[in-house]
Amino acid sequence: MQKSFVIKRILYAIFIFFVVLTLNFFIPRLGVDDPAERYYPPQGNMSDIEYEIIKQVTREQYGFDVSTFKQYTNYVEGLLRFDLGTSFRTGNPKVSTLIAERLPWTLVLSVSNLVISLCIGLIFGTVAAWKRGRWQDSLLLNLSTISVALPAFFIALILSFYFGFELELFPAYTNPNMVSQFDWSWEAIKVVFYNAALPIISMSIGGIIGYSQRTRNSVIAVTNEEFVLTARAKGLSQNKVLFKHTLRNAMLPIVTAVGMSLSGLIGGAVIIEQIFNWNGMGTLFLEANNTNDYPLMMGIMLFMSTIAILANLIVELTYSLLDPRITVGEKR
Amino acid sequence: MLKKIMSLTLIFISLFLVGCSSNEYERRDDASNTLYVGSVGASFPTSFMPWLSRDGIAPTIASMVYNTLFSYDDQTGEFVESIGKEWYYVSPEGEPILTTEGKIDYDELEEVYSGSEESYLVVKIIIHDDIFWHDGEKLTVEDIYYTFDIGTNNALSNHAGSLAWTADLQHSYSNGVMTKQGIFTYDHGANERGYEITEEEKDTVMYLHVNKVLGAITSLFSTILILPEHIWKPIVTVDNQLNSKNPSEETLYQYQNPVGSGGYKLDPENSNAQVITLVRNDDYHLKDGLDYLYKVEKIKFMLFQEQNVAIYALLKGHIDILDSTVSSNYLSLFEDREDIYVSNADGIFTQTLVINLNPATSEKNDLRDLLGISDFRRAIALAINQEELVSFVLNGAGKTVSAGLLSESLTDFYNPDADILRFDLEERITEANLLLDNIVPEKDSEGYRLLDGNRIKYTILGTPGEQDVISRLQVQLQRIGIEVEYKAKGSSPERTYIFNSKFDMTLQGVIFSLENADIMYRAHFVTLSQSSNYGRLTDSLLSSKINEMRLSLNLNYKYELLQEIQELIALNYYKIPLYTSNIISVARTDRYEGYVVVEGSTIFNTDTLQNLRRVEG
Numbered sequence: 045m046q047k048s049f050v051i052k053r054i055l056y057a058i059f060i061f062f063v064v065l066t067l068n069f070f071i072p073r074l075g076v077d078d079p080a081e082r083y084y085p086p087q088g089n090m091s092d093i094e095y096e097i098i099k100q101v102t103r104e105q106y107g108f109d110v111s112t113f114k115q116y117t118n119y120v121e122g123l124l125r126f127d128l129g130t131s132f133r134t135g136n137p138k139v140s141t142l143i144a145e146r147l148p149w150t151l152v153l154s155v156s157n158l159v160i161s162l163c164i165g166l167i168f169g170t171v172a173a174w175k176r177g178r179w180q181d182s183l184l185l186n187l188s189t190i191s192v193a194l195p196a197f198f199i200a201l202i203l204s205f206y207f208g209f210e211l212e213l214f215p216a217y218t219n220p221n222m223v224s225q226f227d228w229s230w231e232a233i234k235v236v237f238y239n240a241a242l243p244i245i246s247m248s249i250g251g252i253i254g255y256s257q258r259t260r261n262s263v264i265a266v267t268n269e270e271f272v273l274t275a276r277a278k279g280l281s282q283n284k285v286l287f288k289h290t291l292r293n294a295m296l297p298i299v300t301a302v303g304m305s306l307s308g309l310i311g312g313a314v315i316i317e318q319i320f321n322w323n324g325m326g327t328l329f330l331e332a333n334n335t336n337d338y339p340l341m342m343g344i345m346l347f348m349s350t351i352a353i354l355a356n357l358i359v360e361l362t363y364s365l366l367d368p369r370i371t372v373g374e375k376r
Numbered sequence: 377m378l379k380k381i382m383s384l385t386l387i388f389i390s391l392f393l394v395g396c397s398s399n400e401y402e403r404r405d406d407a408s409n410t411l412y413v414g415s416v417g418a419s420f421p422t423s424f425m426p427w428l429s430r431d432g433i434a435p436t437i438a439s440m441v442y443n444t445l446f447s448y449d450d451q452t453g454e455f456v457e458s459i460g461k462e463w464y465y466v467s468p469e470g471e472p473i474l475t476t477e478g479k480i481d482y483d484e485l486e487e488v489y490s491g492s493e494e495s496y497l498v499v500k501i502i503i504h505d506d507i508f509w510h511d512g513e514k515l516t517v518e519d520i521y522y523t524f525d526i527g528t529n530n531a532l533s534n535h536a537g538s539l540a541w542t543a544d545l546q547h548s549y550s551n552g553v554m555t556k557q558g559i560f561t562y563d564h565g566a567n568e569r570g571y572e573i574t575e576e577e578k579d580t581v582m583y584l585h586v587n588k589v590l591g592a593i594t595s596l597f598s599t600i601l602i603l604p605e606h607i608w609k610p611i612v613t614v615d616n617q618l619n620s621k622n623p624s625e626e627t628l629y630q631y632q633n634p635v636g637s638g639g640y641k642l643d644p645e646n647s648n649a650q651v652i653t654l655v656r657n658d659d660y661h662l663k664d665g666l667d668y669l670y671k672v673e674k675i676k677f678m679l680f681q682e683q684n685v686a687i688y689a690l691l692k693g694h695i696d697i698l699d700s701t702v703s704s705n706y707l708s709l710f711e712d713r714e715d716i717y718v719s720n721a722d723g724i725f726t727q728t729l730v731i732n733l734n735p736a737t738s739e740k741n742d743l744r745d746l747l748g749i750s751d752f753r754r755a756i757a758l759a760i761n762q763e764e765l766v767s768f769v770l771n772g773a774g775k776t777v778s779a780g781l782l783s784e785s786l787t788d789f790y791n792p793d794a795d796i797l798r799f800d801l802e803e804r805i806t807e808a809n810l811l812l813d814n815i816v817p818e819k820d821s822e823g824y825r826l827l828d829g830n831r832i833k834y835t836i837l838g839t840p841g842e843q844d845v846i847s848r849l850q851v852q853l854q855r856i857g858i859e860v861e862y863k864a865k866g867s868s869p870e871r872t873y874i875f876n877s878k879f880d881m882t883l884q885g886v887i888f889s890l891e892n893a894d895i896m897y898r899a900h901f902v903t904l905s906q907s908s909n910y911g912r913l914t915d916s917l918l919s920s921k922i923n924e925m926r927l928s929l930n931l932n933y934k935y936e937l938l939q940e941i942q943e944l945i946a947l948n949y950y951k952i953p954l955y956t957s958n959i960i961s962v963a964r965t966d967r968y969e970g971y972v973v974v975e976g977s978t979i980f981n982t983d984t985l986q987n988l989r990r991v992e993g
Binding site: 097101104130133137201204205209216217218220221222223224317318319320321323327328330331334335 | 419535678684685689692
């Protein structure tokens with residue numbers, strides 16, 4: 045891997061970060077006139093002077109009492125100190141604290157979803173490719189069609205109502221004391237996964253089918269390669285041909301796909317979290333949006349964007365490391 | 377490799393399965409007097425400072441943990457005792473202005489103060505002498521002094537809301553220095569000012585100077601939740617304001633462990649962002665005879681972020697009651713369910729069609745000029761069929777509203793003469809068409825009226841949820857040859873369309889009551905700049921009546937004016953009533969009985985809490 049390539053990718057990532065940061069600052073402000081008026085609409089019992097004092101107090105309180113440019117530089121200065129600002133909610137907690145509280149719970153869902161989707165997807169995809177044209181393959185194709193028509197939130201509602209409310213196999217919604225009573229004991233971990241079951245299943249169905257299809261297509265492509273034919277010709281067993289030669293070589297596109305999906309890990313699944321009362325990043329973003337908590341909204345968006353930029357950077361660098369023929373965006 | 381993949385998969389699946397145990401829906405086996413309340417929202421607050429608690433369930437919790445001086449009864453227009461036991465106006469010399477029956481003598485009030493040079497009214501307040509904060513400290517008038525005083529001093533409170541609420545109190549600060557004193561207690565200069573308070577009365581009597589309008593006391597009495605001085609005074613400073621951006625640890629602790637004087641106490645140990653537990657304050661000073669005022673010992677609020685899930689939780693017995701309105705579309709779910717109580721309370725929120733009758737000069741055009749013609753607007757008003765809207769849009773769960781926009785349930789103040797749009801629909805349509813024939817007689821082949829050869833067509837700003845009502849209006853106005861269509865108002869309609877007059881018509885919900893009359897009538901019909909007067913109505917007679925009503929010191933005359941104002945509002949055909957939707961809410965009956973339906977409220981209301989009884993067994 046060329047050093048200049050790495051430096052260019054890093055500089056490009058930094059540039060993108062600043063573009064995102066700037067958009068992240070200005071876009072929420074496009075929709076807001078005077079935030080003071082939003083919080084305290086004009087009231088008939090006050091004189092204009094009294095109302096102006098009230099608006100000024102609100103502006104000072106929320107940091108809107110200086111020019112937009114100054115607000116921007118204050119914001120950037122804060123970020124350089126890793127300060128994402130303070131939320132408008134009572135007690136004015138730090139945005140970074142709120143994110144840190146919610147992130148682990150979203151990771152429980154998203155990492156579990158990734159692992160399950162990947163593992164089961166690999167198995168299903170390999171079987172479908174190996175049994176190409178037979179019922180296993182047809183089943184996967186049909187499931188793919190159905191999964192496109194069934195969005196995850198719909199599946200979540202069905203699972204919640206049927207397996208949660210009707211059959212009571214799993215909690216229909218998260219135990220309200222799960223987070224506050226979590227103490228890293230085995231019992232607490234069991235409770236977390238028990239409560240996470242339906243959200244993870246809701247999220248995984250689409251993921252499993254997606255990875256299955258990707259694996260199937262990749263395995264089929266590799267199966268026709270000469271080295272696989274040679275392996276067969278050498279008289280190797282089916283299993284050896286499949287796992288030692290085919291699957292290993294078919295993994296590269298899957299690894300790329302996993303890398304790309306890392307950026308979505310912390311965003312949470314807003315609707316899924318909402319349906320199951322899961323206290324994660326998705327619901328935090330919803331709360332911020334519902335309460336016009338701009339610092340929190342900006343903090344979450346920036347955090348998510350930063351992770352996405354970093355994930356892309358890592359994937360690009362790793363990709364070129366794994367396959368030296370690839371130097372993305374480089375002119376030879 | 378397959379083995380590795382399968383092992384990993386099995387580990388994850390087994391993690392779910394080992395977690396499996398019987399579901400623990402606490403309510404089902406709870407034999408105690410605990411009410412489980414489902415609340416739909418994004419999250420529960422974990423900090424409670426009553427003045428800052430604006431969103432979601434926070435105001436409900438704050439109002440149960442803290443108290444105001446009085447509460448307001450909209451039906452009677454009277455203040456009901458809470459912390460305060462009694463109040464009345466006194467003369468500038470401190471003499472009570474009361475009738476022989478002990479009621480406020482408004483004629484005398486007008487007489488005393490109309491000629492007075494003073495710019496304020498003096499109010500005497502007597503509070504209960506047996507109120508204790510949740511930590512056992514006695515509540516005295518010094519707590520009320522502290523609350524109102526810090527509310528006006530933004531060097532210490534930095535809270536815009538409290539400045540608004542106390543705007544009519546003649547007590548002010550400038551940069552932390554008191555510039556005018558308008559609150560007087562035994563310890564704060566009452567006797568020196570000439571308002572006699574004896575040693576025995578020092579904890580219970582105080583005086584206020586308020587602006588010379590009857591509405592000046594409203595927010596002071598019924599909005600501001602009273603704070604404990606002994607908790608906040610030691611920790612609130614200029615550097616650590618009541619609403620500091622960087623609250624000290626001690627301040628945060630107080631936010632999270634509120635000490636109020638209300639009928640319920642917060643149980644912080646059993647509260648978090650998903651559940652809030654309130655425990656009855658058995659020392660609460662207000663009683664129901666010898667019994668507790670509130671019959672429910674413990675209330676557990678459970679958060680649901682999705683309404684469908686909350687409704688199912690109720691149906692399946694996970695909660696007793698749902699503290700949110702339910703759309704009438706759900707009513708069939710509860711039919712034939714003996715264990716479900718459906719409350720269909722009258723609403724107080726009136727949906728109106730607002731006409732942009734006086735756009736800013738830059739937004740004027742020929743079509744909008746038509747909207748400025750009173751007969752044109754009357755024709756539109758006559759064509760609107762409220763009964764049909766109630767039937768089709770609200771599935772019957774609502775009622776029609778007078779053109780005077782005041783609810784008929786306010787029997788003493790409602791003026792039937794303002795109800796000028798309620799007569800036979802066919803007669804109304806005939807009259808509307810006659811009016812329009814005089815203004816815009818030409819029609820196209822489809823029966824729509826033409827202006828300079830072009831079809832008369834308006835847009836109505838609305839949310840996606842309001843498309844239903846706008847499509848009905850489309851059909852109704854078609855009968856008088858006027859075409860309307862839906863236009864999405866977006867997330868910031870005031871900035872985008874309304875305050876700069878860039879709209880023809882829009883939907884607007886209004887609530888006019890006796891409590892808010894002083895503020896709302898002016899905001900909706902007088903103020904031109906960035907107010908609720910979206911269509912910028914300028915009616916000098918209506919404006920002067922509203923101002924007269926606000927400034928009148930004679931309550932009886934004020935009520936007379938309110939009746940006149942209703943008629944003037946109706947005759948403007950500016951905010952045309954569409955309907956008032958009912959408030960539908962649901963509760964289970966297997967653990968509790970005695971739910972009380974209250975106008976404008978869900979089934980989870982104060983009256984219900986005072987009346988609920990645990991079903992035995």
